[in-house]
Amino acid sequence: MRFSKMLIPTLKESPADAEVVSHKLMLRGGYIRKLASGIYSYLPLGLAAIRKVEKIVQEEMNLAGAQELLLPMVQPSDLWKESGRWQKYGAELLRFTDRHDRESCLGPTHEEVITDLVRKNLHSYRDLPINLYQIQTKFRDEIRPRFGLMRGREFIMKDGYSFDATESGAEETYEKMNVAYHKIFSRCGLKFRAVDADSGTIGGSFSHEFMVLADTGEDTIVTCRNCSYAANMEKAQAAISPSDNAEMKDLEKIETPGKRKVVAVCDFLNITPDKLVKTLIYIVDGTPVAVLLRGDHEVQEVKLQNLLNADEIRLADDKEVFDATGVPTGYLGPAGLGIKKVADQEVGQMRNFAIGANEKNYHMLNANLERDFEIDAIGDIRTVTEQDLCPKCAGPLELTKGIEVGHIFKLGTSYSESLKATFLDSQGEEKYFIMGCYGIGVSRIVAAAIEQNHDKDGMIFPMPIAPFQVMILNLSTKDEDITHAAEALYQKCLDNGIEAIIDDRDERPGIKFKDADLIGIPLRVNVGKNFSKDGQVEIKIRSTGETLSFSADDAPEKIKKLVEEALHIDNL
RNA sequence: CGGGAUGUGGCUCAGUCUGGUAGAGCACAGCGUUCGGGACGCUGGGGUCGGAGGUUCGAAUCCUCUCAUCCCGACCA
Numbered sequence: 001m002r003f004s005k006m007l008i009p010t011l012k013e014s015p016a017d018a019e020v021v022s023h024k025l026m027l028r029g030g031y032i033r034k035l036a037s038g039i040y041s042y043l044p045l046g047l048a049a050i051r052k053v054e055k056i057v058q059e060e061m062n063l064a065g066a067q068e069l070l071l072p073m074v075q076p077s078d079l080w081k082e083s084g085r086w087q088k089y090g091a092e093l094l095r096f097t098d099r100h101d102r103e104s105c106l107g108p109t110h111e112e113v114i115t116d117l118v119r120k121n122l123h124s125y126r127d128l129p130i131n132l133y134q135i136q137t138k139f140r141d142e143i144r145p146r147f148g149l150m151r152g153r154e155f156i157m158k159d160g161y162s163f164d165a166t167e168s169g170a171e172e173t174y175e176k177m178n179v180a181y182h183k184i185f186s187r188c189g190l191k192f193r194a195v196d197a198d199s200g201t202i203g204g205s206f207s208h209e210f211m212v213l214a215d216t217g218e219d220t221i222v223t224c225r226n227c228s229y230a231a232n233m234e235k236a237q238a239a240i241s242p243s244d245n246a247e248m249k250d251l252e253k254i255e256t257p258g259k260r261k262v263v264a265v266c267d268f269l270n271i272t273p274d275k276l277v278k279t280l281i282y283i284v285d286g287t288p289v290a291v292l293l294r295g296d297h298e299v300q301e302v303k304l305q306n307l308l309n310a311d312e313i314r315l316a317d318d319k320e321v322f323d324a325t326g327v328p329t330g331y332l333g334p335a336g337l338g339i340k341k342v343a344d345q346e347v348g349q350m351r352n353f354a355i356g357a358n359e360k361n362y363h364m365l366n367a368n369l370e371r372d373f374e375i376d377a378i379g380d381i382r383t384v385t386e387q388d389l390c391p392k393c394a395g396p397l398e399l400t401k402g403i404e405v406g407h408i409f410k411l412g413t414s415y416s417e418s419l420k421a422t423f424l425d426s427q428g429e430e431k432y433f434i435m436g437c438y439g440i441g442v443s444r445i446v447a448a449a450i451e452q453n454h455d456k457d458g459m460i461f462p463m464p465i466a467p468f469q470v471m472i473l474n475l476s477t478k479d480e481d482i483t484h485a486a487e488a489l490y491q492k493c494l495d496n497g498i499e500a501i502i503d504d505r506d507e508r509p510g511i512k513f514k515d516a517d518l519i520g521i522p523l524r525v526n527v528g529k530n531f532s533k534d535g536q537v538e539i540k541i542r543s544t545g546e547t548l549s550f551s552a553d554d555a556p557e558k559i560k561k562l563v564e565e566a567l568h569i570d571n572l
Numbered sequence: 573c574g575g576g577a578u579g580u581g582g583c584u585c586a587g588u589c590u591g592g593u594a595g596a597g598c599a600c601a602g603c604g605u606u607c608g609g610g611a612c613g614c615u616g617g618g619g620u621c622g623g624a625g626g627u628u629c630g631a632a633u634c635c636u637c638u639c640a641u642c643c644c645g646a647c648c649a
Contacts, residue, residue: 012598012610013584017642037641092648109649143573143647159649407649439649475608510609517609528608 001468003503003515007044009033010515020216022450023148025459029519038145038153042443045519048467049446050156054135056187056464057158057440064180066131066160071113073136077103079112083418094141106139111415111437114161118433119421125165128423128433129173133160135442147216149447150403160438163416165425170410170434174206177408177438181210185405188445189462191452195221196231197407198302206410206436211402212448221402222384226395234302237380238388238397244351249366251335256363260330262295265363269354272296276354277347277367279332281316281324281339284308288316288324292334292343292375293382294350300383307342307379331356333364334373342377343369403448404441411435450520453543459520460543463566468501470559471521475509475528485552486527489537492556498563517542523562525555 007030014024017034026032031046042050058068077095080086085093094106107113114132122130138157145153160177164170178194185192190212197209209232211221222236223229231237259265266273273295280291280299289308291299305313321329324339333356334341352366369375386399413432416422422430446465453460463469470493474486486502493500501521503512509528516524526538530549537555539548539562550558 009582011583015583016578016585019643034641090648111649138649140649144643144645146643157649409649437649473608478607508607508609508611510607510611513609515610526608530608 001044001501003501004505006501008515008519009043010518018148020147020150020451021454022150022216022447025450025454025518025520026148026447029459032149034148038142038151040149040152040154045467046446049461049465050443052465052467053188053442053445054156054158057135057184057442060180060184060187061133061158061160064131064176066133066162066180068134069132070134070136071107071110071117073107073139074104075107075113077105079116079419080105083112083115083415085112092140092142094139107136108138108140109437109439110134110159111161111411111435112419115415115419115421115433115435118163119416119419122163123423125423125425125431128163128165129169131160131162131173131177133158133438147218147447149443150216150451151218152443155441156443158438158440158442162436162438163433164436165423165431165434167434170412170436171206174408174410174436177436178208181208181406181408181438181440184440185210185212185445188449188465189453190405190445190449192405193221193223193230193402195223195402196235198232198234198306208408209404210406210408212405212445212452213400214403214448214451215401216451217401217403219402219404220399223398223400224390224393224395225398226390227393229390229392233383233399234300236384236397237391238384239391239394241346241349243349246351248368248371249352251367251372252365253357254363254365255361256331257361259361259363265354266295269363269365271354275350275352277334277343277350279334279337279356281321281332282313283316283320284310284313288320288339290325290332290334290337290339290341291381292341292347294344294346295354297344297346297382298385300381303379304342304381307377307381325358327356327358328360331358331360331362333358333367334375335364335367336373341373341375342379342381343375344382345378345380346382348378403444403451405445405448406438406440408438409436411437454520457514458518461520461522463522463563466520466522468521469499469563469566470501470523470525471516471519472500472502472525473509473512473516473527474502474504475512475526477504477506479532482527482531485531485537489525489527489552489555493559496556496560498556498559522566523559525559527552 009030011028015027018024018027030043032040032042034040077086093108097103135158137154139154142153145151162173164173192210192212194208194210197207220233222231256265256268259268262273262278266276276295277292278295282289282291301313318329336358351368355364355367357364386397388397390397413434415435416432421433425431449462449465450459472486472490474483476482490500490502520542522542524540530536535551536549537552
């Protein structure tokens with residue numbers, strides 16, 4: 001392609017509404033333009049990068065036995081009502097009615113449509129397993145879109161769905177996708193971790209998120225510095241503390257005037273927060289539940305929700321607490337509290353701890369589980385911190401920020417049951433399809449790659465997903481020899497199957513250098529005054545800044561070699 | 573949805589407090605000089621200040637409503 005003919009509107013300054021680096025650089029480099037909040041146009045360069053990612057995704061998915069199709073974006077409400085998600089999904093689902101007053105929505109995901117397709121067309125175990133995917137624009141009416149392509153309302157996603165006849169088959173399919181995903185993100189040149197993710201009420205470890213490591217990520221992931229343990233914050237566990245075997249002392253009521261917060265109470269009682277159990281009240285599907293935690297721990301609401309098998313939980317406000325317990329917040333304790341109680345497993349390890357006395361201005365010392373109060377459920381319901389130890393090897397844990405670019409999930413039969421999607425097994429028995437779903441944020445990958453690869457001058461694309469592999473700069477369009485050499489080199493590259501763009505604009509060299517750095521094409525070739533002097537051109541490697549000189553004749557071969565090397569390195 | 577902020581040529585921003593009919597840099601067009609890290613000079617085109625209403629002799633500036641965008645939080649396949 002010719003720069004002079006291509007729509008590449010670069011900017012010297014970042015538009016004021018861009019916050020993160022990928023957003024700024026994609027706007028400045030002429031990759032994208034915003035149309036409305038969370039809705040972007042992909043310009044030629046942006047689309048070229050997206051197409052590269054799509055191609056890698058398609059190759060690996062096909063290799064893993066999946067087949068591509070394309071499902072409708074506009075979907076009738078009937079299907080969503082049948083699955084129950086017309087109610088459940090909430091405002092993120094953009095709904096509208098057509099001219100015949102039929103309710104419809106824009107597809108945020110396609111479990112309903114694919115399940116409908118399969119239930120209508122596949123009826124036998126002989127047809128299984130089958131794995132279908134599409135690459136398509138999705139629309140989710142996010143409450144708060146932000147950071148450009150990182151969280152748009154409209155975005156490009158690869159979503160795949162598998163249907164198996166048996167549990168073991170479904171697990172095999174899941175593992176195939178796991179392998180394919182590792183290859184896809186590696187091939188995209190991304191540094192990433194696959195982490196255990198919350199799999200909701202289904203349970204088991206059949207959900208993994210693929211997180212690109214970057215400070216601007218919106219998710220937190222927990223990794224072990226020693227072993228391979230890695231998990232999403234909502235799922236991450238910590239090694240459990242050894243149980244305290246101290247002898248139980250006598251329960252003692254003590255006045256703690258005005259001391260409500262954990263820190264204040266502990267200071268007053270001269271104990272550390274890990275010797276206190278705090279009592280929080282949650283409203284769980286409409287009923288108050290007491291949640292017990294060690295003083296220095298915090299609730300992980302997703303874990304709590306899973307433990308209680310609840311649809312909706314939220315922290316109660318002061319009034320709801322008083323209505324439920326008759327005690328003002330700050331003095332709540334489990335002993336004698338007449339509502340359902342759940343405790344974090346760490347509470348079970350403690351002895352002789354402090355609790356609220358359920359009376360204003362009083363706490364209790366030397367409380368003990370079972371002797372002084374009973375609980376209805378116990379489990380891991382707290383948030384892991386960097387002070388905790390790895391649940392697998394007891395090594396030190398690290399919290400890092402990540403961008404979720406992929407998520408694989410073993411769905412089981414939840415959708416096939418709600419949509420009554422069945423097949424006949426070899427015994428002639430009617431069975432529900434066992435499903436899995438597998439998503440990749442294609443447009444988000446491009447943003448994540450830039451978050452991970454940039455410098456003060458601009459983007460630094462990994463070779464496999466760069467819009468072009470090499471950019472040739474004609475540094476003097478007025479000089480016939482230089483122009484001739486640059487054009488010849490460009491043509492030679494194209495002939496050799498190298499994806500090349502030539503900057504043939506009638507601009508000064510400085511502008512071309514700046515734009516080239518900004519746009520981030522991995523290889524750049526300068527054809528300018530050194531060519532006039534001694535027939536040399538320079539190949540500059542964007543990532544390292546290294547510059548190599550070659551005669552114009554040798555350059556194409558060298559470029560080809562560099563491109564292939566870069567593709568291979570990134571293939572590991 | 574709660575909190576905060578911003579809307580002035582294509583972009584970045586000044587002017588708003590202390591009303592007097594709009595400015596800079598970049599970008600754009602023409603000419604000339606330049607030409608290896610976003611050149612310089614001259615000339616020129618382009619905005620009625622997010623929108624509506626109001627106060628006033630007079631509103632970018634004051635008031636009311638409204639729309640949009642961004643940030644923090646809550647929420648989130």
